[in-house]
Amino acid sequence: MAEVKKRPEPDLARINEVIAEYEVQRWALIPLLQRIQEECGYIPPEATQPIARAVGLFPAQVQGVISFYTQLYTKPQGRKVVRVCRGTACHVRGGKTILKLVKQHLGVEEGETTPDYEYTLETVACIGVCALAPNIVIGMTTHGKMNPKKVGQLLGDRKGEE
């Protein structure tokens, strides 16, 4: 079993410092959200109110923007994001099986993070290297021509971890 950790506490003092840099600049909502995410790895719910106040919007408007952009996260992400390509080229070359194996190795479904906050699993439409299909991306590294053995080598068997 992977170690279950408590949700990392957001550094609210740091969040407030970042927000202060963008105060009274409504256009800056997206850059501000991106900065908060860079600092914390996600946008903590506690940050919504001060962000809204800083840029002169209602918290619901800020929430609406956060939920519109899939690259903005509202929950802590794993240290590494594993993205499995579900584009056509990868699909016809076994991408569905690769996704199933990755889920088994990590013990999570799409959009979920392992309890030790090591990995978050996502799928993507196409990562642009179809010739190497099926592909997965771990962190910033693309791994092409995936097969069951390579999945095991890259992710190991996390079910046995304590």
Ligand code: FES
């Ligand atoms: S379909 Fe997977 S990289 Fe293009």
